[in-house]
Amino acid sequence: DTGVSQDPRHKITKRGQNVTFRCDPISEHNRLYWYRQTLGQGPEFLTYFQNEAQLEKSRLLSDRFSAERPKGSFSTLEIQRTEQGDSAMYLCASHMIPSEAEQFFGPGTRLTVL
Amino acid sequence: DAKTTQPNSMESNEEEPVHLPCNHSTISGTDYIHWYRQLPSQGPEYVIHGLTSNVNNRMASLAIAEDRKSSTLILHRATLRDAAVYYCILLTSGTYKYIFGTGTRLKVLA
Numbered sequence: 001d002t003g004v005s006q007d008p009r010h011k012i013t014k015r016g017q018n019v020t021f022r023c024d025p026i027s028e029h030n031r032l033y034w035y036r037q038t039l040g041q042g043p044e045f046l047t048y049f050q051n052e053a054q055l056e057k058s059r060l061l062s063d064r065f066s067a068e069r070p071k072g073s074f075s076t077l078e079i080q081r082t083e084q085g086d087s088a089m090y091l092c093a094s095h096m097i098p099s100e101a102e103q104f105f106g107p108g109t110r111l112t113v114l
Numbered sequence: 115d116a117k118t119t120q121p122n123s124m125e126s127n128e129e130e131p132v133h134l135p136c137n138h139s140t141i142s143g144t145d146y147i148h149w150y151r152q153l154p155s156q157g158p159e160y161v162i163h164g165l166t167s168n169v170n171n172r173m174a175s176l177a178i179a180e181d182r183k184s185s186t187l188i189l190h191r192a193t194l195r196d197a198a199v200y201y202c203i204l205l206t207s208g209t210y211k212y213i214f215g216t217g218t219r220l221k222v223l224a
Contacts, residue, residue: 043214105158
């Protein structure tokens with residue numbers, strides 16, 4: 001257990017539905033990252049927050065994706081109008097900057113879109 | 115963002131040392147070299163990191179080339195629990211953002 005939790009661990013939804021995932025980082029960490037991982041690939045960076053500010057979004061993050069980190073604590077990632085191509089593992093990580101030390105990853109949320 | 119290159123897969127016998135190579139020829143002076151591993155259906159797990167000097171911890175050792183264009187993760191005695199995908203990643207101070215590659219899938223043979 002790294003101290004980073006994600007909920008739910010698994011989500012099955014039908015195409016066109018909206019889904020929301022939650023990440024609770026290590027409490028004192030000021031950086032929070034979201035990644036997406038498909039089968040056989042390494043995690044792909046999606047977005048990150050420093051405290052409550054969203055500082056960068058990947059081009060992978062279409063308009064159907066939105067992330068928030070209100071009050072700089074937990075974060076949510078919402079996917080609207082899900083598509084089968086959104087099926088993946090969604091990983092959250094937290095980090096304390098400035099530090100060259102490691103990011104701490106959660107267990108991930110596995111999304112299956114039918 | 116600087117990239118890394120790793121072999122797709124490697125095999126090792128149990129209780130033998132394993133050397134996992136990584137090339138990062140475009141590394142900049144402020145990039146740290148991080149290694150993670152990932153078991154099936156789990157998030158990546160931190161293994162070790164370094165900047166210029168070789169590093170040891172309870173999990174592994176990291177050997178960094180003098181020109182920093184390559185590094186090697188050393189597992190001193192592989193166990194079946196070390197079977198995982200190992201990722202070599204460069205962390206740029208400032209952005210602190212990871213760019214993962216496809217990693218090396220390590221198979222440990224009993």
